[in-house]
Amino acid sequence: MVKNNSKKSLFKCEVVHTLSGRIRLKCFGFEYLKDKLNEIEEKLNSIVYFNDVSISYITNNILLFYDPKLIDSEEIIETVEAVVASYSIEIHKAVKEQKDGLDRSKKALEYQPLGDKIKKIGVTAATIAYYGIRKKKGLPVEQLLNTKSVLDKFTTVPALVSLGLSRDILKNGVVSLIKDKRANEDTLTTTAIVTSLFIGGDISALTTILLSDIAELLTSYTMNRTRKAIRDMLDVGDQYVWKKSEDGQINKVNINKINKDDIIVVHSGEKISVDGEVVLGEGVVDQSSITGEFMPILRIKGQNVFAGTILKSGTLTIRATKVGDETAVSRIVNLVEEASNNKAQMQIYADKFASQLLPLNFSLAALVYIATKDVKRALNMLVIDYACGARLSTAAALSASIHTAAKNGVLVKGGNFIESLSESDTLILDKTGTLTEGRPKIMSIITAEDVTEQELIEIASAAEETSTHPLAKAVMSKLYRSGWKVPEHGEALVHAGFGVETIVGSKTVVVGSKKIIKKHDIEISSEIEKQVDKLLERGDSLIYVAHGDKLLGVLGVQDTLRDNMKKSINRLRSGGIDDIILLTGDVEQQAEIMTRKMSLDSFKADLLPEDKAESVLQLQSTGSKVIMVGDGINDAPALAYADVGIAIGATRTDIAVEAADITINSDDPLLIPQVINLSQKTMDVVKQNFATTIGVNTVGLFLGAIGVLPVFGCSLLHNLSTIAVVLNSTRLMFYRFERR
Structure with missing residues (x-):
């Protein structure tokens, strides 16, 4: 049996051939997992259903022999696909690297220190300011070509500064043409610089470099801000921990001195600094920073905890299973950094367009010169540049869009x-903090007979006043917003994972889960049970409140949806x-x-x-x-x-x-x-600009080639078309956000 599927997901496998007890699969993700295939083969061979598994490095096929009495072909496919999916991040990295074609030299450019980039920008700007002001009014291009030698044009001070500052860009642009056989972003910049110098525009070349460096500076600044935020997150509360020695002594030590299998002690309110297993004690842990779950959960002996979470109440003795870069919070940081490094710097429409049509200008210039022997007509082919208008008009549209978004x-x-x-x-x-506000509120109040809502909330607040639990905050928020007061009460006794109790008057107040109510042998009426069932169906978290041996009522708490x-x-x-x-x-x-x-x-x-x-x-x-x-x-x-x-x-x-x-x-x-909606509108404007740029400049190239337009006329037409599309782009600055 042969199966074909045109949609080739990297995590999917197709059946190539199958017989009873034998199946061959084509797994598309194997292409990106060459160094993991032995590991995958070992994993599958360890599964009891399979008698033998072998993977072909050449065809990316996998051959499996199995017992048909224990497993069928569909289950085999699901099993193999699950194993492939477990390597999704490795596949993603390989795909991105292949798609980007970003070599090491380009990455080195991106990660130059901010200080180096700022110095380059300073030198470029100073040179433009000094020599741009001193430079005499330029001659027409055709005269300039005849009055200055090529050597003279490339040896002015601005020209030498241009070549010196852009040496890495020039190198990478040329390497891309030679090695990858295609133009990249640096190739375009190189062409602009060299062309500007050739026609005597050394200040124009410096301006091109200045704009390129500013773009790199902004990129580097964003990446440095990301790293700073990561460092700040890791530095908070992670410097010291309480380590328990073999003789039972507890000492405060630097987190860097904690190794795997060391025993640490975490007290109420402290941050857990290792991934580990609880070996003694119990406590309520806020895991929202790692899992996103807004409700703290009880952790007891034998259960796992994560670095970066906070112990809200109780004391835990933890055996470290992962420390340093191996912890969950550090893995988060690594994932973010890797994604930032590998994320493609998507070429916007103008760059794609320019890279495809850039050779056209040079080809047309050569053809026109061969056909007419007229240097002016050939020069027209270089003066009218599709890439210039497309890139500038696109940048204007995107800048206007970003400006409008920022205003809103x-x-x-x-x-x-x-x-x-x-x-x-x-x-x-x-969910938490995105779909919902991340701040639980009391949405329902069930009271027993002869009990008012005010009495119920006030009694509950007596127990919850000193607690940092999110449900306690919901109770206190309701109390304060209603203008009620906390009654005098005794010291609160916390039962981790169950609730809190205190004394009001001469009676014990118990606030918490149904378990703590049952533990105190407090009866729950059938009427309240029916109402509670309705709250559970809609997803409420429940707070039971009792005073003495009487249940006063139940509070239903929800993390409320964001408005709109x-x-x-x-x-x-x-x-x-x-x-x-x-x-x-x-x-x-x-x-x-x-x-x-x-x-x-x-x-x-x-x-x-x-x-x-x-x-x-x-x-x-x-x-x-x-x-x-x-x-x-x-x-x-x-x-x-x-x-x-x-x-x-x-x-x-x-x-x-x-x-x-x-x-x-x-x-x-x-x-x-x-x-x-703004992004869709923006890309519509970009497409309009492309159509205008192609149309007007094509007409200009034709008229310049046949000699109807002089160099100045072609330049004027080209720049007028650019002004027109820029004006079209500015319409986006007046786009209105509708929030009703």
């Missing part, structure tokens, strides 16, 4: 993200987004309820940050153009790997902002569809 509180880090945004068809949403989020999702669908997916570290029940409530297409729950990033890569492997919207540290890897990452919210983390391509400075989700 949306920071776009580059024009390439405008293009990517306009092409996207899939949107991924984080539903409206935003509807607008996204009408704007061309086909799939809207929820990825969250929260539990499956909460994710399912949210997906149903917001009419999303699908969800994945209980995800760690690297799981979110892997989900993004899997979607991209099927051809989807992915937008990721998030707000937290746990979203940073997915934001970095997505085609466009959007950080939203006034409370978003610095690392999420630095990893994202677009930052929305407010909590208004309606800005998401609005910035997508």
Whole structure:
């Protein structure tokens, strides 16, 4: 049996041939996993269903012998695809490197220190200012060509400065033509510099270098800001830990001195600095920075904890299983840095257009000179440049778009993200802090007979007043907003993972889960049970409140949706987004309820940050153009790997902002569809500009070739067309965001 499939996902395998007990699969991802094939083969051979597994390095096929009584072909395909998918990040890196064709010399240019770039810009600007002012009014180009030798044009002070400052760009541009047989961004810059010097425009050459260096400076600045945010995140609370020695002594030591299998002790309110296993004690841990789950969870002996999380209450003794760069929080940082390094610097439409049509000018100049022996007509072919008008008009459109977005509180880090945004068809949403506000509120109050809401909240606040638990904050927020007061009470006793108790008057107050109510033998009436079931169905977290031996009532708490989020999702669908997916570290029940409530297409729950990033890569492997919207540290890897990452919210983390391509400075989700609409409008304007540039300059080339237009006329026509498309681009500055 032979099976063909035209859509070749890198995580999919196709059946090449199958017999009973034997199957051969074609796995497209193997092409990018040459150094991992032995490892994959060993993993599959260790599975009991398979008698023998072998992978061909040449054909990227895998041959499996199996027991048909234990497993069928569909299960085999699923098993192999799951193994391939576990290498999604490695595949992603290899694909990006192949697609980009970015060599080491180009990367070295990108990572020059900021100080070096600033010095280059200073030298270039000073040279332009000094020699540009002193330079006499230039002669017409045709006279200039006849009055100055080539050597003279390339040995002026501005020309020598141009060649010296651009030596790396010149080298990389030439290497790309020789090695890759294609022009790249540096080839275009090299051509502009050399052409300017050839016609005596040494100041023009310096101006080209200045603009190129400014663009590199902005890129480097953004990357340095990302690294700074990463360092700041790792430095907070991670310098020292309490290490327990073999004789039971506890000493404060530097985190760098902690090794695998060392025992550390973490107290209430402290940050956990290693990944490890709890060996003693119990405590409530806030894992929102890693998993995104807004509710702290109980951790007891035998369970795992992550570096970067906070122990809200209790004391934990932890055996370190991963330290330093191996911890979950460090893996997040590494993922962000890798994605930033490998993310393609997408060529905008003008660069693609210019790289394809740049040889046309030189070819036409040569043909015209051969046909007419007229240097002026040949020069017309170089004066009228498609690339110049296209690049300038496109830059104007993108700049106007970024300006308009900024006026409306949306920071776009580059024009390439405008293009990517306009092409996207899939949107991924984080839950906590993105779909929701990340601040739980009391949404329902169930009271027993003869108990008022005020009495219920005040009694609950007596126990919760000193707690930092999110549910406690919801209770206190309700109390303060209602203008009520906390009654006098005794010291609060925390039962980690269950609740809190204190004394009001002469009676014990118990506030917490149903378990702590049962533990105190407090009866729950059938009427309250019925109402509680309704709250559970809609996804509320419950707080039971008892005073003495009487249950006063139950509070239903929810992490409320952002205002206008539903409206935003509807607008996204009408704007061309086909799939809207929820990825969250929260539990499956909460994710399912949210997906149903917001009419999303699908969800994945209980995800760690690297799981979110892997989900993004899997979607991209099927051809989807992915937008990721998030707000937290746990979203940073997915934001970095997505085609466009959007950080939203006034409370978003610095690392999420630095990893994202677009930052929305407010909590208004309606800005998401609005910035997508703006991107689509922008690319429409870019296409209009392209059509104008091609049309007008083609006419100019034709008229210049037949001698109707002189060099000055061709130059004037070319520049007028550029002015026209720039004016067309400025219309985007008046684009209005609609937020109703």
